[in-house]
Amino acid sequence: MRPTLIFFFVLFSVVCCCAQETFRAEPVQIGENLKLVAPHDNSVVVQSRIWLILKGELPRDDVLFNGKPLKWDRHFGGDTHVGVLGMEIGQQSLQIGGKELHFVLGRNDKDHAGDPSWNVYRLHNMKPGPNPCARCHETVKNEEDGLIRVGELMTPADACYKCHISEKLDEQHQATKLEENWRENCRDCHFIHASPHDHLLRQPRETYLK
Numbered sequence: 001m002r003p004t005l006i007f008f009f010v011l012f013s014v015v016c017c018c019a020q021e022t023f024r025a026e027p028v029q030i031g032e033n034l035k036l037v038a039p040h041d042n043s044v045v046v047q048s049r050i051w052l053i054l055k056g057e058l059p060r061d062d063v064l065f066n067g068k069p070l071k072w073d074r075h076f077g078g079d080t081h082v083g084v085l086g087m088e089i090g091q092q093s094l095q096i097g098g099k100e101l102h103f104v105l106g107r108n109d110k111d112h113a114g115d116p117s118w119n120v121y122r123l124h125n126m127k128p129g130p131n132p133c134a135r136c137h138e139t140v141k142n143e144e145d146g147l148i149r150v151g152e153l154m155t156p157a158d159a160c161y162k163c164h165i166s167e168k169l170d171e172q173h174q175a176t177k178l179e180e181n182w183r184e185n186c187r188d189c190h191f192i193h194a195s196p197h198d199h200l201l202r203q204p205r206e207t208y209l210k
């Protein structure tokens with residue numbers, strides 16, 4: 001190969017490898033039997049306390065937050081692992097087994113020390129309390145260990161409509177292209193735990209409009 005060709009080949013590879021794709025509005029498979037629901041790699045967080053949610057097989061000692069063992073929320077058992085990440089402004093690192101994730105707590109979505117390509121990590125408001133998950137998920141207290149098992153998502157009628165008023169939702173979706181059964185399928189378009197898009201959408205807003 002001619003030297004100039006080699007130069008462009010190397011440049012091309014470097015650009016491709018370093019361009020960081022924004023995170024997607026869905027859980028991330030980070031091990032054979034382990035899913036990370038929230039938070040996500042390469043993102044800008046604007047709340048100083050957020051939930052870490054993992055589902056699957058996990059030696060809990062294997063999780064380090066900014067180099068220190070994570071303090072787990074002891075209310076939860078089974079295969080759902082939950083902890084609160086309390087942060088100070090700046091870079092954050094989360095080590096889960098062999099994987100290392102990076103994100104940053106910013107003062108706001110513009111004023112932060114992260115990579116300029118990083119997207120803001122948006123999430124549904126979740127009031128603290130012993131079981132904030134019960135607002136949307138089936139949850140049961142295990143009789144043997146007394147710990148909460150977080151199960152399936154409830155139907156929108158049992159979860160979302162507890163707080164979101166039907167008429168207001170109609171208004172909020174006036175510009176959206178909707179199927180007849182959209183009221184039963186909020187999750188088709190929204191991901192409540194982690195989205196890089198406005199309104200906690202799975203894809204950018206424009207893609208859903210009429």
Ligand code: HEC
Nearest residue numbers: 027037051053055082124126132133135136150153187192
């Ligand atoms: C405001 C509603 C809401 C609250 C509150 C909530 N979730 Fe969720 N959760 C969802 C939705 C919606 C999904 C997406 C399900 C899908 O699209 O597959 C989900 C998905 C999940 C999943 C992934 C399930 C899977 O197998 O992919 C886990 C695990 C989870 N939630 C755990 C929790 C935990 C733990 C809490 C409490 C700390 C919690 N959730 C609070 C709405 C909620």
Ligand code: HEC
Nearest residue numbers: 122124125135136156159160162163164186190198199200
């Ligand atoms: C415990 C009450 C409660 C439940 C349950 C709940 N929400 Fe919400 N939701 C709120 C509040 C409060 C807000 C913020 C005010 C608003 O935008 O209406 C909000 C905001 C939102 C937003 C806009 C967020 C943003 O950043 O723009 C979406 C989308 C949403 N909710 C979807 C859902 C879906 C889907 C469910 C069911 C899986 C759900 N919510 C369940 C109370 C709730």
Ligand code: HEC
Nearest residue numbers: 156160164172175176177178182183185186188189199208
């Ligand atoms: C077909 C996709 C789609 C479905 C299904 C859907 N939404 Fe939305 N939702 C959107 C879009 C797009 C927007 C932004 C609308 C706009 O800005 O005009 C939105 C906006 C919202 C907002 C207002 C957010 C804000 O910041 O003001 C709430 C709340 C909301 N959705 C909740 C729900 C709930 C609850 C359900 C299920 C009952 C649902 N959505 C089903 C696409 C959808």
